[in-house]
Amino acid sequence: MTRKFQEIVDIVRYNFKQPEGFIPLHAPTFNGNEKKYLEECIDSTFVSSVGKFVDQFEEEIAKYTGSKKAVVCMNGTNALHLALLLVGVERDDEVLTQALTFIATANAISYCGAFPVFIDVDKDTLGLSPQKLESWLIKNVQIRNNISYNKNTGKKISACVPMHTFGHPCKIDKIIEICEKYNIPVVEDAAESLGSYYSPSKIHKGNIFSDKLKHTGTFGKIGVISFNGNKVLTAGGGGMLLFNDSELARKAKHLTTQAKVTHKWEFIHDAIGYNYRMPNLNAALGLAQLEQLSGFLKAKRILALKYKEQFQNLDIEFVSECHGSQSNYWLNAILLKDRKERDRFLEYSNHQGVMTRPVWELINNLSMFKNAHSDDLTISKWLADRLVNIPSSVTLINLKHTK
DSSP states (O other), rough: HHHHHEEEEHHHHHTTSSSSSBBBBSOOOOOSSSHHHHHHHHTTTSSSSOSOOOOOOHHHHHHHTSSEEEEEEEEEHHHHHHHHHHHHHOTOOOOEEESOOOOOHHHHHHHTTTTEEEEEEEETTBBBHHHHHHHHHHHHHHTTTTTEETTTTTTEEEEOOOOOGGGOOOOOOHHHHHHTTTOOOOOEEEEOTTEEEEEEEEBOOOBBBEEEEEEEEEEEEESEEEOTTTSSSSSSSEEEEEESHHHHHHHHHHHTTTOOOOOOOOOBSSSSOOBOOOOOOHHHHHHHHHHTTHHHHHHHHHHHHHHHHHHHHTTEEEEEOTTEEOOOSSEEEEEEEHHHHHHHHHHHHHHHTOOEEEEOOOOSSGGGGGTTTEEEOHHHHHHHHHHHOOOOOOOOHHHHOOO
């Protein structure tokens, strides 16, 4: 067992060309115009939520993802909260999502006064399972006046929030197709998947997808991206809402600025608003990172392909992108034999200075959500017992290979 663990540690150290010392799980890389733009931002005195970098960052992210409009927020959780409000989630409603996700997904639902209902994930994508979703809906939902209600609780089901876990696209087209039958809007938690793409599952001969790859976060009614310090692209913090509906985007931008009516000097507000706007400082950092994103993604793909090849010789499954999708490989993951082996490896690797971590505790196991409704969560539990994230930073070595 110890030999197997040491082989994994050796593979990580080999790829990072670091035979000793601490290797973090995912550290940011700053090799572009970060300092230049930050200095420009400070010199302009526009360091808060108004400034050219905010507008430019929104425009460039919209262009990159192929969405009509993008609206920045202070963080991904804010963005998800606002997205849920915009699609009509209200107090005492229910929102379908997955238990295998970061706590922010469930917290944002709670901020609306709504209740999460946890549906199982697919093993191949780590994301919400269309089959499990449809099965749960058939068994538990009654449609009245084009609105879906949970037959067991009587509560309205007002949204579905699938998550693209670790940057691996879920089967989002199938999820949306199912939800449309029940008039349930889909908000994509694409927090981890900037630079990830998915093709709808219409195929021709030779398994060639008939539709072009689309960026995650652009399939549902609203998509949400995060720019936290450990993401592929960081703004220090921050999030972004992606829209295909320009009017909905306009409303989002209005609400993030305390719903203030535009006026040169008057302070008039026409709705309950939120102080959710990203500061110009963060947007400046994010914009400089965005200029390097192509290289970051190429470097991360090189690392993932190396890992995949190297782990083939060990009794370890490396989590790879599915056919028809292109993952950003934000956090690379391996699957071990069982929870006992997982726990032993976590202790061994971290003691050796190689940072590893398990997948998040399933949300339904946390005290705040222990009474939440869910399906059997069979695959979620299986993954929670086995999945371990391993170092996934953009290495300077792989970055050189992309130039």
